[in-house]
Amino acid sequence: MEITGIYATPGYSGFFFDDQRAIKQGAQQDGFTYEGEPVTDGFDEIRQAGESIIVDVELADGTVVRGDCAAVQYSGAGGRDPLFKAEEYAPVVEGPVADELEGRDATDFLDNAELLEEMTVEGDRLHTAIRYGVSQALLAAAAEAENTTKTDVMADALGTEPATEPVPVFGQSGDDRYNNTEKMFVKGVPVLPHALINSVEKIGENGEVLLEYVDWLTQRSQELGPEGYDPRFHIDVYGMIGEIFGAPYDRDEVVDYFAALEDAAAPYPIQIEGPMDVGNRADQIDAMVELREGLKDAGVDVDIVADEWCNTFEDVQAFVDSGAADLVQVKTPDLGGIHRSGQAVRYCQGTDTRAYLGGTCNETETSARACAHVALATDAAQVLAKPGMGFDEGYMIVENEMRRTIARREREQRQTDTDEVTADD
Known part of the structure; x- marks a missing residue:
């Protein structure tokens, strides 16, 4: 047509x-x-x-x-x-x-x-x-x-086989990181809360404010989450760990802080997005590799998520090829064509790096629904609830679009199976 x-x-x-x-x-x-x-x-x-x-x-x-x-x-x-x-x-x-x-x-x-x-x-x-x-x-x-x-x-x-279950949704709280996160616990959101830790005030001069917050996450999730709830904590720190500690990132002071985050989150896994922002892609990759190696040597099980300087498809390739992250955020508006986001998720398959189909709170309901289809088509590790910072609306839009699509595909498959049986008869 x-x-x-x-x-x-x-x-x-x-x-x-x-x-x-x-x-x-x-x-x-x-x-x-x-x-x-x-x-x-x-x-x-x-x-x-x-x-x-x-x-x-x-x-x-x-x-x-x-x-x-x-x-x-x-x-x-x-x-x-x-x-x-x-x-x-x-x-x-x-x-x-x-x-x-x-x-x-x-x-x-x-x-x-x-x-x-x-x-x-x-x-x-x-x-x-x-x-x-x-x-x-x-x-x-x-x-x-x-x-x-x-x-x-x-x-x-x-050339992919779509997921048959909704991809885990990552809820973002915005600055209302307590009330919105409690909403997420009640709804059993699988990955949360983002938390928007973008200043020294929000992380603490020595990281103590974030540690207190992660400890609260663990306790409150157990109080409010549904039976059997097993969340994954994902905190975006916008480079602030690098701001308060500085390089090198494999030294004891930095590694010990990540160990403290792991302890505060236990028994749940935790992943930290954008631990530092050093100003360009090459140095960002080097810094993240240095941090990951320090964590690995110390046996600290905190996943590192690439965001800053990981914008284009070529950037995703560079971070994955260098082993600079446990997850890369595929920041959908930054990749340009929506198919490029799908290609970036696919590039992670078969590597040690998982793909987080992200984006921004500053999108629309139309772009969020389109991304839900990319998440299903590629079976990404997680997909962002968007748009907005109120949480509920974005979660509803993305989760419901995936559920609606899966249900439609199942109906159409049943009809196809029925038609084939009728034709054989």
């Missing part, structure tokens, strides 16, 4: 854009916002409203499907594309992108997505957010044209 139109409407995303560098440099919160001046190019304020572009793809039969262009909360940081401004980029979608894709066969998802991935405008590649949102719409268009699920389209494109 032919693609007959592509349209772009500026909209909002599920959270905000934050100037990470300004926050790390000590910007103080003023209610929900921050005091001070931004330091990252493109920002007018340290915290400003998140933006998206709603992409409608029209098919020859009049059907309209959707994808949403969105960028991460900390845009412009850690080697990422610059701040995404919807009014600036909407004409690119309706102009050069539409000119390239209109008239193409919607069922050729992978070819269409790869064409988009390689497009340039005035010599520059398309912003990752554009590639991300338009490719979601292309995925939806292929599924609509083939009367199948987006999971099946993605699995066919990647």
Whole structure:
């Protein structure tokens, strides 16, 4: 079925854009916002409203499907594309992108997505957010044209066998790291709570605040979790362990701190995302390898998660090939086309590194649902609940999309089996 139109409407995303560098440099919160001046190019304020572009793809039969262009909360940081401004980029979608894709066969998802991935405008590649949102719409268009699920389209494109159970969902608490985490315990969320530890105040000058929090996680999970609850704790520290301890990362002081985190989390496993941020990919990989080797030598069982400087497909490859992480976050908006996220998850298969299909609170319900299909198609180790920082909404969106898709695929398989038996008779 032919693609007959592509349209772009500026909209909002599920959270905000934050100037990470300004926050790390000590910007103080003023209610929900921050005091001070931004330091990252493109920002007018340290915290400003998140933006998206709603992409409608029209098919020859009049059907309209959707994808949403969105960028991460900390845009412009850690080697990422610059701040995404919807009014600036909407004409690119309706102009050069539409000119390239209109008239193409919607069922050729992978070819269409790869064409988009390689497009340039005035010599520059398309912003990752554009590639991300338009490719979601292309995925939806292929599924609509083939009367199948987006999971099946993605699995066919990647050569995978989809998961038959929902992928474990990772809940993110935002700054309300106690109330939102208690909600997660009540609902039995398998991986939690993110916790947003992005300042010295939140981790403690010697890491003591985070240790107290992990101890609380262990106790409260046992009080509120359902029977047989066996959570995995995942804390994102935004490089703050590196800020308070510094290199080298295999020395006793650092390793002992991770051992204390392991003890506080026991009997549950714990994984720490972004333990340090040293400013570039090569040095980040070296620092994380150094930390992992120190932990291994000491017998400390804390998993390390790559985030900073692990943005593109090539970045994922570099972290995996170097053995720099137990998990890599596949940060979906940063990889561009949504198929690239699926390819990144696949790259981890058969290695010692697990794939966490992540993203950002600053996405939309449309992009979150699209990512649920990537998670199922690749059977990722975990998938982020998104968008927003309220937890409940994002968890509902991602979990329900996976359950709905699995149920549909099971119904269709039963019908196929029935038809085959009838034909044999």
